[in-house]
Structures are given as C-alpha cells and as structure tokens.
Amino acid sequence: MKQSLLFVPTLREMPKDAEISSHKILVKGGYIKQHAAGIYTYLPLAYKIIKKIENIVRDELDKIGCSELLMPAMQSKDLWMESGRWEVYGKELVRLKDRHDREFALGPTHEEVITSVVRDSINSYKKLPLALYQIQNKFRDEFRPRFGLMRGREFIMKDLYTFHVNEESLDEWYLKVKQAYINILDRMGLTYRIVGADSGQIGGSASEEFMVLCDIGEDLIAYSDESDFANNVELCKLNEGDPSPDGKGTIKHAKGIEVGHIFKLGTKYSDSMKLNFVDVDGVKKPVVMGCYGIGISRLIMAILEQHNLDLKVLWPSEVSPFKIHFIPMDKEGSLGYEKGFEVYQSLLNKGYEVLFDDRNESAGVKFNDADLIGCKYRVISGRKISDGILEVRNLEDNSVSMMTIEEVLNYSFN
Numbered sequence: 392m393k394q395s396l397l398f399v400p401t402l403r404e405m406p407k408d409a410e411i412s413s414h415k416i417l418v419k420g421g422y423i424k425q426h427a428a429g430i431y432t433y434l435p436l437a438y439k440i441i442k443k444i445e446n447i448v449r450d451e452l453d454k455i456g457c458s459e460l461l462m463p464a465m466q467s468k469d470l471w472m473e474s475g476r477w478e479v480y481g482k483e484l485v486r487l488k489d490r491h492d493r494e495f496a497l498g499p500t501h502e503e504v505i506t507s508v509v510r511d512s513i514n515s516y517k518k519l520p521l522a523l524y525q526i527q528n529k530f531r532d533e534f535r536p537r538f539g540l541m542r543g544r545e546f547i548m549k550d551l552y553t554f555h556v557n558e559e560s561l562d563e564w565y566l567k568v569k570q571a572y573i574n575i576l577d578r579m580g581l582t583y584r585i586v587g588a589d590s591g592q593i594g595g596s597a598s599e600e601f602m603v604l605c606d607i608g609e610d611l612i613a614y615s616d617e618s619d620f621a622n623n624v625e626l627c628k629l630n631e632g633d634p635s636p637d638g639k640g641t642i643k644h645a646k647g648i649e650v651g652h653i654f655k656l657g658t659k660y661s662d663s664m665k666l667n668f669v670d671v672d673g674v675k676k677p678v679v680m681g682c683y684g685i686g687i688s689r690l691i692m693a694i695l696e697q698h699n700l701d702l703k704v705l706w707p708s709e710v711s712p713f714k715i716h717f718i719p720m721d722k723e724g725s726l727g728y729e730k731g732f733e734v735y736q737s738l739l740n741k742g743y744e745v746l747f748d749d750r751n752e753s754a755g756v757k758f759n760d761a762d763l764i765g766c767k768y769r770v771i772s773g774r775k776i777s778d779g780i781l782e783v784r785n786l787e788d789n790s791v792s793m794m795t796i797e798e799v800l801n802y803s804f805n
Contacts, residue, residue: 392713394748398435400424401760411607413695414539416702420763422691429536429544436764437691439712441547444690445526447578447709448549451571457522457551462504464528468494470503473664483531485544497530502660502682505552510666513678516556519668520564524551526687538607540692541648547688553681556670561655561679568683572601572651575685579694580707581650584614584621588652598654601685602647603693612647615640648693649686656680704765705786713746714804716766718757720773723749730796731772734781737800738770768804 399421406418417423422437433441449459468486471477477484477496485497498504505523513519529548536543551568555561569585576583581603588600602612602621613629614621617640622629624644633642660666661677670676698705706712717735721727735747746766748757761769771782781799783792794802 392746394746395750397746399760399764400434401763409539411538411541411696412699412702413541413692416695416699416704416763417539417692419702420704420760423539427544429533429542431540431543431545433688436712440691440706440710441687443710443712444579444687445549447575448526448685448687451574451578452522452524452549452551452568455522455567455571457524459525460508460523461525461527462498462501462508464498464530466496466498466501466504468496470507470664471496474503474506474660475663476503483533485530485532498527499529499531500682500684501525501527501550502552502656502680503664506660506664506666506680509552509554509678510664513554513666514668516668516670519554519556519678520560521554522551522564522568523553524549524683538692540688541607543688546686549685549687551683553683554666555679555681556668556676558657558679561657561681565653565655565681568653568681569599572653572683572685576601576603576650578707578709579690580698580709581694582697583650584612584645584647585619586612586614586621586623586647587626588623598652600649601651601653603650603697604645605648605693605696606646607696608646608648610647610649612645613642614645616643617641648689648696650690650693651685652683654682656682698765703762705767706765708767708805711766712764713744713766715743715745715768715770716761716764717745717747717770717772718761719748719776720754720771721776722751727772727774727776730776730779731781734770734772734796734799738804741800743804770799 401421402419405415409415409418422434423431425431468477487495526549528545530545533542533544553564583601583603586600586602588598611624612621613624613627615635618637620635620637629642631642631644635642658677666678667675668678719728719731735745738745767787769784779796780793783794
C-alpha cells in the first residue's frame with residue numbers, strides 16, 4: 392500500500408495526557424483517537440492489528456471445536472433480572488431506556504444472553520458439549536478510565552462460553568481452552584504468567600487470569616523463576632526470595648496486565664435461568680458452564696508495552712500491520728524512485744504486505760514515522776539503487792544487509 396493513501400495522523404509532539412509508553416505510541420503514531428474519556432476510534436493501523444489479533448484467536452479456538460456467533464450488545468433488563476445481576480452488578484453497568492420506557496444494558500459481558508440462546512435449543516445430553524464464542528464491543532462505565540486502551544469504557548473483547556453435561560466435561564474443556572490461550576499469547580510474542588484469581592462479578596467455582604508482565608500493571612504477581620507457579624501477591628503473601636511453594640526455584644515479583652480470564656461457572660446461570668437438559672438416564676439436570684474472555688483491544692497495549700524501546704516499536708510478526716516498510720530516498724518521478732516502486736510491486740506479487748512510503752517528506756520524517764509503525768523489515772532504496780542495490784534492515788536482530796534486487800526478491804521475509 393502507498394503510505395500517502397494510508398490514514399495515519401501522526402503527531403510531532405508527545406501527547407500531554409498520555410502517561411505510559413503504549414498510550415504515547417498509540418496517540419503519537421496515529422493508531423487511535425480519543426472520542427471521550429475511555430472511548431476511542433481505532434484508526435487504520437490499529438484496526439489492521441486488531442484484525443490480526445482476532446484472527447489468531449479465531450484460529451486457535453476453531454481448532455478445538457468452538458463456533459463463532461454474534462450476540463446483541465443491547466441486552467434486556469429481564470434477562471439480568473433472571474440471573475439476579477441487574478441490581479448487584481453496580482455502576483459499571485451502562486443502563487438505558489428505549490422510547491417505550493423498557494430498560495436495557497449495554498453488555499459488559501454476555502452470560503445472560505448466551506444462556507437464553509442455548510436454553511431454547513439444547514434439551515438433550517446428545518447436543519453437549521457445546522462451545523460458542525464472539526468478538527464484540529463491550530461497555531463498562533469505568534469510574535476512572537486510564538492508560539488509553541488498558542481501562543476503557545468501550546472496548547473489544549472475545550468471550551467464549553462452553554456447555555457440559557457434568558464437571559468432568561467442563562474440566563476437560565477448561566484445559567483445552569487454557570492451552571488455546573497459551574498458544575494465542577505465545578503467537579503474539581508476549582511474556583506472561585497464569586495466576587489463580589477471584590471470580591468476581593462473573594461468578595463460578597474457580598478462575599485463572601493470564602497476566603502480561605509489565606511495569607504499569609495493576610496487579611502484583613508472585614512467580615517462580617524456575618516453574619509455572621504464579622499467583623496474585625494479595626492471595627499468596629509470598630515475598631521475593633522465598634522458596635516457590637511447588638519446590639522449584641525462588642519467588643520473584645512483577646506487575647501484570649490482565650489480558651485473559653477463564654472461569655468454571657458451574658451451574659450459576661443454569662440454575663437461575665433454568666438452562667436444563669435431559670441426561671442419558673432420563674433425568675433433567677442443569678447444564679454445567681464455562682466462560683472465557685480475552686481483551687482484544689487491551690492486547691494491543693500489552694504488546695506495545697513489551698515491544699517498544701524508547702518509543703520505537705517492533706511489532707511481533709503475526710500482528711504487525713505490514714511485513715515490510717519500503718522507504719525510497721528518491722523523489723517520485725526519478726529513475727531511482729521508479730526502480731524502487733517496481734521492487735515494491737514485485738514484493739506485493741509475492742504475497743508480502745508492504746507499505747511503500749511515497750510521501751514527499753524528508754528522510755528524517757520518514758524514518759521517525761517508520762519507528763512508530765514498527766515493521767520488522769525495512770527495505771531502503773538510496774543512492775545505490777541505480778546500481779541495483781538495496782539496503783535491507785531486520786529490526787529484530789538489528790542486522791543490515793546490502794542486497795541486489797534479485798536477492799531482495801528471493802529473500803525470505805518471515
């Protein structure tokens with residue numbers, strides 16, 4: 392794509408209200424624009440990344456047998472009264488009335504809606520287990536929206552719900568989804584820990600959080616330096632240097648950002664909303680449920696916090712908005728520019744996502760903007776393009792190679 396056609400309203404000055412690196416990059420780099428406190432427009436660069444994150448999530452969930460659907464964001468008060476959460480959820484629930492004075496909420500989560508959908512269709516053990524998920528905007532009236540996409544009032548989330556005949560089936564699927572989450576975060580190049588957690592307003596018997604390690608995290612985690620053990624410091628009261636409870640390694644502390652949360656709901660919603668099935672022995676029983684969330688828009692911020700150095704970005708390959716950033720030093724109309732443009736088109740024909748900086752800007756502006764866009768590879772056509780030589784930079788290992796056009800076209804940009 393030509394960069395002149397990509398809407399990226401970068402700022403020359405650092406945004407004054409941005410406190411953390413990811414928020415500064417997202418605003419200064421033209422990824423997002425604030426509409427109101429905690430509410431943002433995702434501009435083209437951010438939305439490309441969101442779609443890539445979503446597709447990683449879809450890929451891993453579809454592999455284990457989940458089906459995607461889309462539920463309404465606007466939810467009837469009646470369903471929330473059935474579950475008993477209308478009065479107890481609190482002020483974070485965005486409530487509204489229609490012209491007929493009927494009450495609704497903008498969904499912060501969808502346990503009530505999915506339970507109502509399934510109870511009208513599932514009445515036999517033969518139709519279970521079942522796993523349904525969606526990717527959708529969610530709404531929470533946060534008292535103090537902060538840190539850009541970290542804690543917003545409107546955000547994008549993936550929520551998955553599973554339905555089972557018994558606890559054994561739930562346990563099996565809980566582990567399957569847990570592994571899918573591990574695969575998802577690994578593919579995004581994140582350093583994280585899985586910690587035991589409070590089930591909070593969602594409810595259920597057990598839950599775990601996926602915490603991306605980061606200095607601006609809101610939770611303090613105690614974890615082993617030699618095993619998978621991790622827990623919230625408030626729950627385990629372990630000090631740095633203590634032996635790990637599993638006997639492997641010693642305890643370290645780190646702050647973490649919650650990007651995923653998985654729950655064993657049990658029959659909390661089935662009981663209150665009468666979601667039942669007839670078992671193999673002919674007995675009516677409540678469906679056992681699980682619930683699993685991932686913060687899609689929050690992941691952009693979490694990835695950025697771990698993948699920037701002095702506000703210079705390097706997106707992990709699977710979520711990068713483009714694979715290659717092609718930067719010509721010559722002006723449009725020159726022989727060098729035209730040669731570079733031909734190479735760019737050839738790279739496109741090979742299936743690479745390439746951003747071609749055709750703007751009439753100085754080299755300094757081009758490279759500053761490239762630092763904010765954060766593609767792994769830069770192909771630079773400079774003075775040697777007349778001799779058929781291009782510069783290829785790999786920002787991941789900081790290598791610089793001078794290559795012929797043929798070598799560039801045969802190079803594996805992975």
